Amino acid sequence: MPQTSSPVVPHAADPSRPAAARRHLLSLADLSDDELYALVHRSSEHARGAVPLTGQLGGRVVGTYFRTTSTRTRTAFSVAALRLGAQLIAYGPKDLQENTGETADDTGRVLGLMLDGLVARTSASAQELRSIAAWDTMSVVNAMTEDEHxxxxxxxxxxxxxxxxxxxxxxxxxxxxxxxxxxxxxxxxxxxxxxxxxxxxxxxxxxxxxxxxxxxxxxxxxxxxxxxxxxxxxxxxxxxxxxxxxxxxxxxxxxxxxxxxxxxxxxxxxxxxxxxxxxxxxxxxxxxxxxxxxxxxxxxxxxxxxxxxxxxxxxxxxxxxxxxx
The missing domain is CATH 3.40.50.1370 (Aspartate/ornithine carbamoyltransferase)
Incomplete structure (x- = not known):
């Protein structure tokens, strides 16, 4: 089963440090069986209170970007990031320059130079998130697209x-x-x-x-x-x-x-x-x-x-x- 406490990887945007491949959750079909089992098992451990909160994500910065409404998913990822010790930046549907014509690809490319992770809910297909994740400069999590949650x-x-x-x-x-x-x-x-x-x-x-x-x-x-x-x-x-x-x-x-x-x-x-x-x-x-x-x-x-x-x-x-x- 995959480990959930691997060493912290330096941010790829820091030119003095080596880049490393990022993990992304865009579709459950992208996961191996063991990765899926590990995520579900770890979630159940958190539900039982069996995981000490020791600032596992200290020094990380997570962005949340929700173009459509969300109560549970947005709150869950915001609280999760904070409880795990990360800093949080929240973007609403009118906050980014996509509203003035910038492409989603360019927006994601820039965010990846600054953020460690992006949790995004869009009204489009997951392909948009895949194009952002392709830069491999931050982890991208699909918080719901039209084709999968x-x-x-x-x-x-x-x-x-x-x-x-x-x-x-x-x-x-x-x-x-x-x-x-x-x-x-x-x-x-x-x-x-x-x-x-x-x-x-x-x-x-x-x-x-x-x-x-x-x-x-x-x-x-x-x-x-x-x-x-x-x-x-x-x-x-x-x-x-x-x-x-x-x-x-x-x-x-x-x-x-x-x-x-x-x-x-x-x-x-x-x-x-x-x-x-x-x-x-x-x-x-x-x-x-x-x-x-x-x-x-x-x-x-x-x-x-x-x-x-x-x-x-x-x-x-x-x-x-x-x-x-």
Whole structure:
């Protein structure tokens, strides 16, 4: 398993010191199995309070750049950086010269001469972040793009491990849009032997084909299951977790004005939870009670959605340690 306490690497922008390859988290598909396992394990250690906070990131400067709204991810990475001893610079959607026509590539190139790490949420694909990371002068963390939410995947697996006690053989029923959170789950849970991820997504709103293929490849290689259906018939008889997300994914719109009618059968309600009596309920938040989930489910005794939200901080701490320490 990779070490999480490697020696501090001097910043590449200092001409008197040798440059070193940077670590980036742009997609969970970029991680080896051992790297994924290490991040999830470290996050769960932070959740248990088993990691002393000794200024692991002392002397580091982390930038956070959020073009779209964020409550949990932005707060988690900001608090994580500060608790680990780093200094923090926060950029909002109108703060950088991209607003006057500078390219994202030039902006990232300049930030990399000054920052040790950049945690960025954009409304575009991850390719933009890859072009910034290609300069290899600072670590770049994808805090959500339209195609994937990798730090949410680390968060979710850490929360599942804490709640259920295992990831091997875990059975998850995901109900709702095949969005960036679902992509992260498909690229992560399928690498645990015996795990099952059953996706029930509305017609026309499933996982992107490339993500589905990659997840199924992981599942085949690890003895796991990734199954996607576009109806709510024939649900798996036993699951450990029922998971849903907001129907209107942050930063996106749907072209079909009648899309809510397509999504309506995919609401998580009390009847669905009764069909899964051993399952706990998860939601990545924000939630719209009465749409993707009934209020009684989200706020009920079987919901761990807000404990799951706390794991955003633990996941952020694990990610920053791995990529910057």
């Amino acid at each position: 990798p730090t949410q995947g680390v968060t979710d697996l850490s929360a599942m491990l804490t709640a259920v006690g295992r990831l091997e053989g875990l059975r998850v029923l995901y109900v709702g849009e095949g969005n960036n959170t679902a992509v992260a789950l498909a690229l992560a849970l399928t690498r645990y032997p015996g795990a099952e991820l059953h996706l029930r997504t509305p017609p026309g709103y499933g996982l992107p084909p490339a993500a589905l293929r990659r997840g199924q490849e992981y599942a085949a290689a690890h003895g796991a299951v990734l199954d996607e259906q576009h109806h709510m018939d024939g649900l798996p008889p036993q699951v450990d977790i029922v998971y849903t997300t907001r129907w209107q994914t942050t930063g996106t719109t749907k072209p079909d004005p009648e899309w809510r009618q397509v999504f309506r059968p995919f609401q998580v309600d009390a009847a669905l939870m009764d069909r899964c009596p051993a399952a706990v309920f998860m939601h990545d938040l924000p939630a719209h009670r009465g749409e993707e989930v009934e209020a009684g489910v989200l706020d009920g005794d079987r919901s761990i959605a807000f404990q799951q939200a706390a794991h955003k901080l633990y996941g952020a701490m694990a990610v920053l340690e791995w990529y910057l320490a």
